[in-house]
Amino acid sequence: MRVPPKVVHVSMLGVLWTVTLAAVFTLVGIVGWVLWHGLPDVTPQFLFSMPAESGAEGGILSVIAGTLFIIVGAVLVATPLGVGTAIYLVEYTRENWVTRVIRYGADCLAGIPSIIFGLFGYVFFVITLGLRWSILSGALTLALMSLPTIIRTAEVALRAVPQGYREVSYALGATRWQMVLRVVLPGALPGIVTGIVLALGRSMSETAAVIFTAGTVLPDRIPTSTGDSVRTLAVHFYLLATEGTAGSQPKAFATAAILVLAILVINVSAYTAMHRFLARYR
Amino acid sequence: MNPNEILSIIGPAGSGKTTFLRCINRLSDLVPETRVVGNLSFEGRDVFAPGTDVAALRRRAGMVFAVPNPLPRSIYENIAFGPRLTGLRSRDVLDEIVERTLRASVLWDEVKDRLHTSGTKLSGGQQQRLCLARTLALGPQVLLLDEPCSGLDPISTAKIEEALQDLKKTLTVVLVTNNVKQAARSSDRTAFFLMGEMVEIGVTGELFTHPRDKRTNDYISGRFG
Numbered sequence: 001m002r003v004p005p006k007v008v009h010v011s012m013l014g015v016l017w018t019v020t021l022a023a024v025f026t027l028v029g030i031v032g033w034v035l036w037h038g039l040p041d042v043t044p045q046f047l048f049s050m051p052a053e054s055g056a057e058g059g060i061l062s063v064i065a066g067t068l069f070i071i072v073g074a075v076l077v078a079t080p081l082g083v084g085t086a087i088y089l090v091e092y093t094r095e096n097w098v099t100r101v102i103r104y105g106a107d108c109l110a111g112i113p114s115i116i117f118g119l120f121g122y123v124f125f126v127i128t129l130g131l132r133w134s135i136l137s138g139a140l141t142l143a144l145m146s147l148p149t150i151i152r153t154a155e156v157a158l159r160a161v162p163q164g165y166r167e168v169s170y171a172l173g174a175t176r177w178q179m180v181l182r183v184v185l186p187g188a189l190p191g192i193v194t195g196i197v198l199a200l201g202r203s204m205s206e207t208a209a210v211i212f213t214a215g216t217v218l219p220d221r222i223p224t225s226t227g228d229s230v231r232t233l234a235v236h237f238y239l240l241a242t243e244g245t246a247g248s249q250p251k252a253f254a255t256a257a258i259l260v261l262a263i264l265v266i267n268v269s270a271y272t273a274m275h276r277f278l279a280r281y282r
Numbered sequence: 283m284n285p286n287e288i289l290s291i292i293g294p295a296g297s298g299k300t301t302f303l304r305c306i307n308r309l310s311d312l313v314p315e316t317r318v319v320g321n322l323s324f325e326g327r328d329v330f331a332p333g334t335d336v337a338a339l340r341r342r343a344g345m346v347f348a349v350p351n352p353l354p355r356s357i358y359e360n361i362a363f364g365p366r367l368t369g370l371r372s373r374d375v376l377d378e379i380v381e382r383t384l385r386a387s388v389l390w391d392e393v394k395d396r397l398h399t400s401g402t403k404l405s406g407g408q409q410q411r412l413c414l415a416r417t418l419a420l421g422p423q424v425l426l427l428d429e430p431c432s433g434l435d436p437i438s439t440a441k442i443e444e445a446l447q448d449l450k451k452t453l454t455v456v457l458v459t460n461n462v463k464q465a466a467r468s469s470d471r472t473a474f475f476l477m478g479e480m481v482e483i484g485v486t487g488e489l490f491t492h493p494r495d496k497r498t499n500d501y502i503s504g505r506f507g
Contacts, residue, residue, distance in 0.1 A: 164347070164349070164351045166312075167309065168347070169363075171307065171417075172367065172416065173364055174367050175337055175367075178367050182363070
């Protein structure tokens with residue numbers, strides 16, 4: 001028996017609506033749940049004072065600062081490397097075995113569990129290079145972890161810039177670099193920023209790789225050098241949640257709420273900044 | 283090519299018209315695994331000689347493509363793009379270039395009040411005239427036009443042809459066209475290409491009335507192509 005197309009259409013519409021709603025509700029549910037439990041304990045005092053009693057008392061100022069330094073460091077290292085690699089792959093070379101090796105390498109790197117990056121970071125940065133547990137070791141490890149994401153998203157974004165724009169730039173007397181800088185990069189910027197923000201969010205919520213490289217020591221002051229050991233928000237949350245003492249649970253939720261909010265703020269501000277910048281080209 | 287003339291190139295699809303045009307300003311470099319045979323000189327210099335300043339060459343031989351392709355920025359910035367590449371920053375000079383080139387391409391009156399709106403929002407015919415203005419802003423000696431009117435309505439086509447007659451006073455135009463009538467109408471000399479070979483070249487009037495080669499005759503009388 002043949003089902004009338006009209007019926008198929010209506011039932012498919014129902015199915016698609018249901019799955020979309022399920023996805024959205026799960027997302028909103030989780031974020032809402034974290035905020036619901038966490039926000040009541042987020043007070044100015046919590047945000048702007050140093051932790052005490054292993055975090056069960058006091059605030060998380062030094063943890064926020066540590067997280068900020070580490071992810072900013074990671075992005076500062078990973079962005080030029082990643083975007084540079086992508087520009088090389090797309091604009092400066094033709095498909096050959098070198099580009100394939102780079103691309104497969106990046107893809108494999110993206111699939112490696114973060115704890116392996118932590119192990120590598122520990123052995124290489126912490127021990128071999130003697131950087132100890134520090135902001136620098138943590139940032140470099142997270143940078144390595146972010147590289148594949150940034151390279152691949154930037155590559156896709158660059159390839160999506162119409163070939164015609166490149167031809168026009170050349171025809172108007174642009175050198176290759178002028179073409180890349182003035183035409184291709186502005187066109188690819190939204191995609192590139194997406195990749196960076198994605199990598200940033202993942203770095204921010206990373207625990208395994210950071211425990212190995214930045215340490216778990218809870219500093220009682222704002223770090224002043226890249227050699228200082230820090231504890232990031234995600235690590236702080238993990239340790240508080242597993243500690244199981246009466247005072248640590250609310251602090252754990254409050255930390256999680258800050259983590260979620262921070263990622264949200266970063267996303268929104270990155271896209272706003274990008275659109276402001278692009279407005280000059282439109 | 284003679285100075286201050288319009289040379290049109292006609293021929294069926296795949297006859298090498300566009301390829302020839304792209305060799306003049308070495309856009310042929312962009313095609314992988316290209317081999318160029320033969321000599322091409324421009325202003326007394328071999329275009330394919332090693333060490334040629336390709337960017338400078340492309341400014342001297344400016345090109346307009348078959349499909350209008352404004353960059354995704356304002357009308358003003360589209361035209362300023364080429365001059366800016368050479369390091370020109372002066373607002374006054376740029377303003378002057380924008381107005382002069384837009385006037386030359388018969389677009390000024392239509393866009394003078396919205397120079398800072400996006401070039402991609404113009405109609406197809408306006409976009410193509412913007413592209414012409416943008417190329418003129420390079421200060422070229424030769425204008426390479428690759429079927430500039432292929433997707434345009436008759437009025438836009440007329441406006442571009444009008445612009446060309448004016449431009450010819452100061453520069454040389456190579457006009458690749460699929461429109462035999464356009465070649466007959468607006469060019470001084472015409473070349474007929476077939477299968478990558480130049481079959482015939484001559485003064486437009488003569489080529490159309492008394493073609494020396496039978497293949498030329500067949501093409502212009504519409505027997506193939």
